Amino acid sequence: MPGASKVALSSPIAATVDFERDGVQHGFLRLPHSRDDSAWGSVMIPIAVVKNGSGPTALLTGGNHGDEYEGPVALFDLARSLTAEEVRGRVIMLPAMNYPAFRAGRRTSPIDGGNLNRSFPGRPDGTITEKIADYVARTLLPMADLVLDIHSGGKTLDFLPYAAAHVLPDKAQEQHCFAAVEAFSAPYSLRMLEIDARGLLDTTAEEMGKVFLTTELGGGGTARAETVAIARRGVRNVLRHAGILRGEIERRPTRWFDMPSGDCFVFSEEAGLIEACADLGAAVRAGEVIARVYPIGRTGLAPWEYRSRLDGVLVGRHFPGLIQAGDCMAVIGTVLP
Ligand code: CA
Numbered sequence: 001m002p003g004a005s006k007v008a009l010s011s012p013i014a015a016t017v018d019f020e021r022d023g024v025q026h027g028f029l030r031l032p033h034s035r036d037d038s039a040w041g042s043v044m045i046p047i048a049v050v051k052n053g054s055g056p057t058a059l060l061t062g063g064n065h066g067d068e069y070e071g072p073v074a075l076f077d078l079a080r081s082l083t084a085e086e087v088r089g090r091v092i093m094l095p096a097m098n099y100p101a102f103r104a105g106r107r108t109s110p111i112d113g114g115n116l117n118r119s120f121p122g123r124p125d126g127t128i129t130e131k132i133a134d135y136v137a138r139t140l141l142p143m144a145d146l147v148l149d150i151h152s153g154g155k156t157l158d159f160l161p162y163a164a165a166h167v168l169p170d171k172a173q174e175q176h177c178f179a180a181v182e183a184f185s186a187p188y189s190l191r192m193l194e195i196d197a198r199g200l201l202d203t204t205a206e207e208m209g210k211v212f213l214t215t216e217l218g219g220g221g222t223a224r225a226e227t228v229a230i231a232r233r234g235v236r237n238v239l240r241h242a243g244i245l246r247g248e249i250e251r252r253p254t255r256w257f258d259m260p261s262g263d264c265f266v267f268s269e270e271a272g273l274i275e276a277c278a279d280l281g282a283a284v285r286a287g288e289v290i291a292r293v294y295p296i297g298r299t300g301l302a303p304w305e306y307r308s309r310l311d312g313v314l315v316g317r318h319f320p321g322l323i324q325a326g327d328c329m330a331v332i333g334t335v336l337p
Contacts, residue, residue: 001043008124008138008308009124010113010124010161011124011131011133011134011138012031012032012074012131012134013029013030013031013132013139014029014030015027015028015029015030015139016028016029016046016135017047017048017049017091017172018032018049018093019049019051019143020051022051022052022053022084023050023051023052023084024049024050024084025048025049025050025083026046026047026048026079027047027048027049027115027134028045028046028047028262029044029045029047029094029135030042030043030044030045031043031045031047031128031131031132031135031149033046033111033128034167034195036161040245041047041098043128044099044113044131045096045097046076046079046094046095046096046099047092047093047094047095048079048082048091048093048095049090049091049092049093049094050055050079050082050083050084050087050090050091050093051084051087051089051090051091051187052084052085052087052088052089052090053088053089053243054089055088055089055090055243055323056089056091056145056242056243056244057089057090057143057144057145057146058088058089058090058092058144058145058146058147058148058239058242058244059140059141059143059144059146059147059148059150059239060075060078060091060092060093060094060150060235060238061075061091061095061097061136061147061148061149061150061201062074062075062094062095062096062097062149062150063094063095063096063097063098063099063101063203064098064106064116064117064151064174064256065098065101065103065108065115065116065117065151065154066096066098066101066102066103066104066105066106066107066108066269066271067099067101067105067106067107067155067221068108068150068151068152068153068154069152069222069223070152070215070217070218070223070227070228070230070280070305070324071085071095071149071150071151071152071215071231072096072102072232073231073232074150074228074231074232074234075093075094075150075225075235075237077131078091078093078232078235078236079093079095080217081216083109086245086246087239087244087245088187088244088246089181089243089244089325090143090241090244091239091244092140092143092144094136094140095308097116097130097132097136098114098116098132099132100128100129101114101116102237105149105205105221105295107154107155107156108127108129109127110130111127111128112127112128112129112130113237114128114129114130115199116129116132116133116201117151117199117200117201117202118160118198118199118259119132119133119199119336120136120137120200120201120203120204120290120300121132121133121134121137121138121204122136124133124136124138129236133201135212135229136201137201137204141152141204141205141208141210142208144205144210144240145210145211145213145299146180146210146211146213146238146242147201147205147210147211147212147213147306148180148184148190148212148214148215148234148235148238149201149202149205149212149213149214149215150214150215150217150231150234151214151215151216151221151236152215152216152217152218152227153216153218153220153316153319154218154219154221155217155219155221155317155320156218156219156318156319156320156327157178157216157219157317157318157319157320157328158215158218158316158319159217159218159219159280159282159315159316159317159331160187160188160214160216160217160280160281160290160292160313160314160316161186161187161188161189161215161216161217161218161226161227162186162187162189162215162257163181163184163185163188163189163190163213163214163215163234163254164181164189164190164191164192164213164215164216165177165178165180165190165191165192165202165212165214166191166192166194166197166202166212166298167182167193168206170209170259172209173206173209176211177206177211177212177213177221179215179241180211180241180242181213181275182211182254183237183238183240183241183249183250183251184215184234184237184238184249185233185237185249185250186215186230186252186254187230187235187252187253187254187255188254188255188257188315189254189255189256189257190216190256190257190258190259190315191257191258191259191336192214192257192259193260193261193262193264195262195265195328199326202214211242211315212302213238215231215234216260216316217230217231217311219319220237220319225275231319232270233250235248235250236292237249237250237251238246245297251337254336255334256317256335256336257312257313257334257335257336258333258334258335258336259331259333260310260334261332262319263309263332264310264312264331264332264333264334265328265330265332266290266291266306266307266308266309266325266328266329266330266331266332267321267326267328267329268293268318268323268324268325268326269294269304269325269326270293270295270304270323270325271293271322271323271324271325272293272294272295272296272303272304272322272323273296273321273322273323274291274292274293274294274318274321274323274329275291275292275293275294275295275303275319276290276291277290277292277299278290278291278314278315278317278330279317280314280315280317281313281314282313282314283313284303284308284310284311284312284313284314284332285308285311286307286308286310287307287308288307288308289305289306289307290306290307290308290314290330291305291306291318291329291330292304292305292316293306293323296322306329306330308330308332309332310332310334311334312332312333312334313332313333313334313335314330314331314332315331315332315333316328316330316331317329317330318330
């Protein structure tokens with residue numbers, strides 16, 4: 001057939017929910033995964049759809065990284081409690097998007113080592129992780145007007161609880177994204193700079209013109225009562241902001257930070273034992289020591305000192321007590337008026 005090779009491959013994922021049907025549906029994205037313990041087996045990714053007539057669509061995702069728990073807790077809870085009557089339009093919920101990673105309590109997939117949020121836009125004929133990314137990018141994102149991807153720091157990072165969006169070339173789109181961040185009403189809000197924006201769900205959604213926001217709501221491979229409450233309030237606030245849920249946005253004071261340059265990130269150049277010299281939320285000055293790294297092979301050696309390159313606030317930090325060369329040690333946000 002002429003041109004047949006140019007026809008886009010269809011996704012191997014089959015949804016057990018009908019995205020066009022009104023009402024509440026709990027189902028799966030079924031992704032074929034042939035393996036030793038199940039020859040014709042599948043990965044069953046939980047999905048919920050709540051739809052009522054026409055209106056905007058929100059795509060809410062958690063578990064993009066499998067060791068971050070505020071998103072899964074808030075979205076399993078929202079999926080269980082949201083009724084079609086209170087919705088105008090549609091809410092699509094993926095509480096544990098990289099489901100194999102989530103089940104393993106890992107950032108990346110135990111099947112293929114895939115980091116879902118470095119795999120976008122994905123491939124329909126790629127690895128398991130790339131197939132999930134491809135389905136989200138080509139099937140779910142086009143349906144969505146607004147996308148909220150809930151992250152926290154996972155096992156190796158910890159953050160002040162913030163919602164965030166990126167500086168974008170399209171200033172009208174950027175304004176919509178920051179308005180959604182404001183509506184989320186986390187205690188902190190960020191104009192977020194990425195270390196490397198390639199492969200992110202964020203970038204894929206933004207390039208499609210979507211209103212996109214994300215969060216970092218804590219970390220350390222667990223979730224706290226405080227950060228879960230922020231996530232739970234935030235998802236409903238964002239749905240109210242989108243006009244999908246009725247009612248007033250439950251606004252809370254938020255403190256805005258900027259990330260004006262790569263100087264916001266401090267990376268360790270040594271391996272060793274880390275001594276935090278500033279905690280999350282601490283004001284730091286340019287030149288101030290924020291951490292020391294002790295060599296651990298022998299006694300008697302001086303620690304390396306790491307300094308902030310900016311005046312600002314410590315918004316993120318390395319979580320485990322030992323650090324390796326190349327690890328992100330600290331993230332400094334500058335205070336916006
Ligand atoms: Ca993350």
